Amino acid sequence: MERSAKIIPYIILALIGLILFVPFIGDFHLFDWDEINFAESSREMLVSGNFFQVQINYEPFQEKPPLFFWLQALSMKIFGVSEFSARLPNSIFGVFSLLILFRIGSKLKNSRFGWIWALIYLGSLLPHLYYKSGIIDPVFNLFIFLGVYFFIRWVSDQKIQQRNLCSMLSGLFIGFAIITKGPVGFLLLFLTVIVYWLLKRQKRFFSIKEVMIFGVSVLFVSCFWFGHETIKNGPWFLIEFVKYQIELFSEPVAGHQQPFYYHFVVVLFGCMPMSFIALPRFFKQSETDALSFERWMKVLFWVVLILFTIVSTKIVHYSSMTYLPLSYLAALQLNNWNSSTSKWLNVLLIVVGSLISVVLFLIPFLAHFHLNYLQGLIADKFFSAQLVLDANWFGFEWMIALVYGISVLFFVYLLNKRNIILSLVVLVIGLGSTILLLGKYVLPKVEIYSQGPAIDFYESIQNENVYITTVGYKSYAQYYYTKINALAESDALYDQKIKAKEIVLQKHSAFNHLAAKQYNSILLEWLKNGAIDKPVYFVSRIDRNHLLDSNKNISFLYQKGGFVFYKRNL
Secondary structure, X not given: OHHHHHHHXXXXXXXXXXXXXXXXXXXXXXOOOHHHHHHHHHHHHHHHOOXXXXXXOOEEOOOOOOHHHHHHHHHHHHHOOOHHHHHHHHHHHHHHHHHHHHHHHHHHOOXXXXXXXXXXXHOOHHHHHHOOOOOOHHHHHHHXXXXXXXXXXXXXXXXXXXXXXXXXXXXXXXXXXXXXXXXXXXXXXXXXXXXXXXXXXXOOOOOHHHHHHHHHHHHHHHHHHHXXXXXXXXXXXXXXXXXXXXXXXXXXXXXXXXXXXXXXXXXXXXXXXXXXXXXXXXXXXXXXXXXXXXXXXXXXXXXXXXXXXXXXXXXXXXHHHHHHHHHXXXXXXXXXXXXXXXXXXXXXXXXXXXXXXXXXXXXXHHHHHOHHHHHHHOOOHHHHHHOOOOOOOOOOHHHHHHHHHHHHHHHHHHHHOOOHHHHHHHHHHHHHHHHHHHHHHHHHHHHXXXXXXXXXXXXXXXXXXXXXXXXXXXXXXXXXXXXXXXXXXXXXXXXXXXXXXXXXXXXXXXXXXXXXXXXXHHHHHHHHHOOOXXXXXXXXXXXXXXXXXXXXXXXXXXXXXXXXXXXXXX
C-alpha cells in the first residue's frame, strides 16, 4: 500500500504533462528553419532507409548527430509523417523531465520540494513551450542535466560502489547528449566542473578508476554512432562537424547575429516567472547540503549563459540549458518564501506578467480589428504583404491573454498567503490553458502570416515530378512539404550536383558554409538557364523577386501575400 502511494505523484505528474504537452501539437505546420529542417532529416531517414547518416535534401547534413532524428523517425513510423509526429518526442521528454525533477527534488529535500520544483518549471513560459516544439534542445538539455546530476552524486558520495555507478551513469548521459547535439554536451559538463573546482579549491574530486569508468561510458555511447560513421564514411563528418562548431563560435552563421546581452534578456523574460523568483538566490550564500547542489546549479547556469553569450551565433534556444538549473533556484526561493521580504518581487511579477498579457492581447486584437494600423507599423515589405492574407480570425482570440494575466495575479496573491503549492497549481493551469488555446486558435493564424502561402503551394505540387527551389531566401519547407524523393542517377540534376561539388572543392579545402553558398549558386544558375529535364518551380519573396523577373526562361505564376511563384517549363 505504501509503495502504491509513492507512485501516485508520478502518475499525476505524467497525466498533467500529457494533458498539457500533447494536445494541438499537430494543428499547425512546422516552422522554418529548425522544426522543418529536423523533421525533414527524420523523414528522409524513413524514405532512404539510411538511419546512420543525417541528410537534408538527401545530402549529408554535418551540423547534427542522429539521436533526435531517430526519435522523430520512430514517432513518424508509428503515427505517420506529420507535425504531430515531429513534435511528439519533445512532449514525451517533457513528461520525463517533470518526473525527474520531482524525483531529484524529493531525494534532495522532500516530496513537497519535488512538487514545487516540477510545477514552477512547468509554469514558466519557454520551458513549457519548448516541449510542444520539434527542436532538439529539450532532449539534449535533459541528457546534459542528468549527466551533471550524476556527476554531482559521483563526487559527493562516500560509498565506492555508488561512486562507480554514478560515474557510469554520468558518462552514459553525457554520451547521449553528444550523439544528440555534439561535443558541446561534454564541453558544458567539463566547464562546469572546472569552474566549480576553481571556486571550491578542492584538491581531488575522484579516482583514476572512476574517471576511466566515466570515460568508457561516454565513449561507449558516443562511439556507437561517431565510430560507425568514421569507419563507414571516413573522418569527413567529424572534420566538417568540428569546423561547423568553430564557425558557430567565431562568426554569426546564417544571419543569427544578436547583441551580447541577447541571452540574458531571453532567459529573464522568456522564463517568467521562475527567472524573477530565482533572482534573490544569486545574491545569497549557497546552501551547504551534502551535494552542494545549489552551488553546482549556479555554476552550471552561469557557464551556459556566459558561453553562449560569447558564441557569435546567437539563437533563442541556445541558452535553454539554463532553464533547468534556474528552475531549481526558483524552487529553493519558493520553498523558503517570505512574503514580507518579497514585496518588490511581487510587484515585478505582476508588472512583467501584465506586460506579457498585453503582448498576447495585442497580436490577435490588432491583426483582427486594426490590420491597417498594424501594417503601418511594419516597414518590411514582405511582412507587410503577408498581413493582407486572410487568417480567419474569429474575434475572441484576444481574450486568451486574460487567462494568463488573471492566473499571474492569483498566483502572486496565493504566494503571499504562503499557499505555495496551490499558487503553483493556479499558475500551471493558467499558463497551460493559455498555451493550449494559443496553439489551437492563434499559432495556426500566425503561421499563415509567416509562411502560409509557400506551404500551401508546396503541398499542392506533392505529386508532380519536378525540381523546386527557393530564390533569395533560405528555407527547408520545400523539401518537407513537397515530400521530395532522392534524385535518380538518370536525373540531370544528379550529374549537375556532382559537377558543382567538384568545382567548389577546387577552390575550397572543405565544404564549409562559403563552399555551400557557391555550390547552391551554381545549381540555381543551372536550374534557371541550364539543360533541365523536368519543369522547375521557383519560390521567392516580393522583396527579392528581381532575381527572377528578368529571366526570359521563367514564367511568373502568381503572387500570394509576400510570396511570389514562378515556373520554368521544359
